[in-house]
Amino acid sequence: KKRNLILAFESSCDETSVAVVEDGSQVLANVVATQIKSHQRFGGVVPEVASRHHIEQITYCVKEALATAEVSYEDLTAVAVTQGPGLVGALLIGVAAAKAIAYAHDLPLVPVNHMAGHIYAARFVAPLEFPAIALLVSGGHTQLVYMESRNSFQIIGETRDDAAGEAYDKVGRVMKMAYPAGKEIDQLAQTGQDTFNFPRAMVNEDNYDFSFSGLKSAFINTVHHANQIGEELNQADLATSFQNSVVDVLTQKTMKALANFPVKQLILAGGVAANSGLRQSLDEHLKSFPDVKLVKAPLKYCGDNAAMIGAAGYVAYEEGVRAGLDLNANPGLEF
Ligand code: KG4
Ligand code: ZN
Numbered sequence: 001k002k003r004n005l006i007l008a009f010e011s012s013c014d015e016t017s018v019a020v021v022e023d024g025s026q027v028l029a030n031v032v033a034t035q036i037k038s039h040q041r042f043g044g045v046v047p048e049v050a051s052r053h054h055i056e057q058i059t060y061c062v063k064e065a066l067a068t069a070e071v072s073y074e075d076l077t078a079v080a081v082t083q084g085p086g087l088v089g090a091l092l093i094g095v096a097a098a099k100a101i102a103y104a105h106d107l108p109l110v111p112v113n114h115m116a117g118h119i120y121a122a123r124f125v126a127p128l129e130f131p132a133i134a135l136l137v138s139g140g141h142t143q144l145v146y147m148e149s150r151n152s153f154q155i156i157g158e159t160r161d162d163a164a165g166e167a168y169d170k171v172g173r174v175m176k177m178a179y180p181a182g183k184e185i186d187q188l189a190q191t192g193q194d195t196f197n198f199p200r201a202m203v204n205e206d207n208y209d210f211s212f213s214g215l216k217s218a219f220i221n222t223v224h225h226a227n228q229i230g231e232e233l234n235q236a237d238l239a240t241s242f243q244n245s246v247v248d249v250l251t252q253k254t255m256k257a258l259a260n261f262p263v264k265q266l267i268l269a270g271g272v273a274a275n276s277g278l279r280q281s282l283d284e285h286l287k288s289f290p291d292v293k294l295v296k297a298p299l300k301y302c303g304d305n306a307a308m309i310g311a312a313g314y315v316a317y318e319e320g321v322r323a324g325l326d327l328n329a330n331p332g333l334e335f
Contacts, residue, residue, distance in 0.1 A: 005071055006317065007062075007079050007101065008310030011054045011094030012086025012114045013139075014045045018061035019306035020069035024314030025123055028069035030307040033057040040178050044169070051089035058097050065306075073105040080313025083111040083323075084333030085140065091329035099325050110313045111323040113333055114304075115141060116153060118269040120312035121297035121305070128295065129264040135254050137278070138270035139165035139180065142250075144208045144257050145335065147267075151319045153335035156257060157208025164246055165272045167212040171219050171242055175235060186275050189243035192236030196222060198245040203252045210253060215245050247277040251285055258289050265293045274302040 003022060010017040019030040035053040039045045066072065081098035084091055102109040119134045133156075134145040142159040162170070165182055172181020198218050201211040219242055226233045258266060266289075268282060279296055286294045301308055 002077075003075060004077050004314065005069075005075055006110075006310040006313050007065070007076050008112075008306040008313050009058075009079070009081040009094040009098045010114070010117065010304055010306040010309045011058065011090050012082050012084070013090060013304055014039055014050050014053075015304045016054045016057040016061055016093075017304065017306035018058070018065040019310045020065050020071055021307055021310030021314060024120075024311050025127075027124065027307045027310075028071065029065040030305055031061045031064045031068065032305055033061055036180070043173060043179050045087070047087045047089055050087055051093060054090055054093035058093055062097070062101070073101070076105065076107055078108040078110050078313070078317045080110040080112050080309055080317070082114045082117060082309050083327065084330035085114055086329075086331060088329055088331040091331060095327060095329045099327060103325055108317065109323045109325070109327060110317045110321055111327055112309045112313045112316060113153075113335060114309075115143070115145075115335065117308040117312045118297070119145065119147075119153075119267055120315065121269050121301035121308035122267045122295045123311045124298050124301055124307070126293070126295050128267065129293070131261070131263045132265040132267055133254070133257055133261055133263050134267040134269060135250065135273075135282075136270045137164045137250065137272035139163060139169065141270065142210050142212070144254065146261055150315050151321075155335060156261070157210065157253060159210040159212060161211050161213035162216060164210070164212060164250065165270070167216050167246065168272065170216055174220055174223050175238065180271075182272060182275065185239045185243060186277065188236050188239035189277060192234065192238070192240035194241045194244045195234070195237045196241035198241050200245055200249050200252075203249055208253050208257050210249060212246065212249075215242070243275070243277050247275070247281045250278060251281045254282070255285055255288070258292060263292060265295050267295050267297075269297040269302065271303045273297050274299050
């Protein structure tokens with residue numbers, strides 16, 4: 001029996017990643033070359049630097065992925081690649097590499113939406129069942145996505161300004177933490193108390209949208225004011241108060257969506273899905289929805305990686321999605 005092996009590429013931001021995924025559910029290899037160290041001194045990702053790193057790393061990643069998976073090009077079923085959204089120069093490297101391999105080895109080329117990839121990271125925990133709702137929280141996006149079936153994505157709510165991860169990273173800057181700050185704030189938040197009572201934006205509005213810029217401003221104003229009058233703020237309490245606000249808003253809006261859309265699963269995915277407070281809060285609140293199964297992307301596949309692109313790419317491949325060698329990166333790709 002022929003195996004279903006997808007060679008997948010992800011290069012939308014600051015991780016060069018190549019994976020081999022079998023049957024859309026088994027990760028045989030997931031090589032991730034991170035560039036974070038090169039961007040940290042700039043306090044964020046520098047697009048030009050990201051592209052250069054991708055070029056340097058990508059062929060090594062392919063070799064390592066195939067060796068780790070113990071498969072050769074002849075064994076492959078298709079090549080999947082992140083087409084967007086992301087940084088255009090960064091995306092182009094993955095797209096060019098995927099096209100080259102698809103052409104050289106006469107393999108079907110399957111374009112994948114990065115955010116669909118994040119959702120399909122949950123496939124490594126359990127088969128996805130539909131209809132489902134996905135809470136997608138990353139550095140660039142915060143969305144509630146309704147999925148009628150396995151390859152259909154309908155945004156029912158999203159952030160009007162900053163993404164949740166973006167808010168973490170901006171607040172982290174004020175706390176003098178290295179970029180990206182999500183994980184560090186999360187860890188600190190586990191040791192403090194919610195003493196600042198930051199705002200919870202839009203929770204009483206009858207929609208599934210989010211806003212995090214007011215929270216960010218409230219946080220920054222609090223810190224600046226304290227600096228001006230020479231007051232020392234408790235850093236752990238700051239982190240806890242900030243995290244509680246983010247988690248509260250994400251949880252309440254998600255529960256509102258679950259109350260109005262009968263679904264079989266709630267999928268939690270994206271870089272911020274690694275957040276311990278969010279995972280705990282959703283576990284807790286899902287008790288009110290005994291018919292809905294919570295499927296959280298595994299911690300190691302929450303951040304950007306090619307394995308998730310392989311999982312989403314397998315589904316797209318089965319659905320007949322194909323690209324020609326004229327495939328272009330699309331930095332603003334939407335569902
Ligand atoms: O999905 P991702 O790896 O890249 C994008 O597609 O944006 O998400 C990265 C984001 C960063 O903003 C980072 O600070 C955040 O995910 N993040 C976290 C945690 N781990 C990563 N935010 C909150 N809590 C965490 N544990
Ligand atoms: Zn991402």
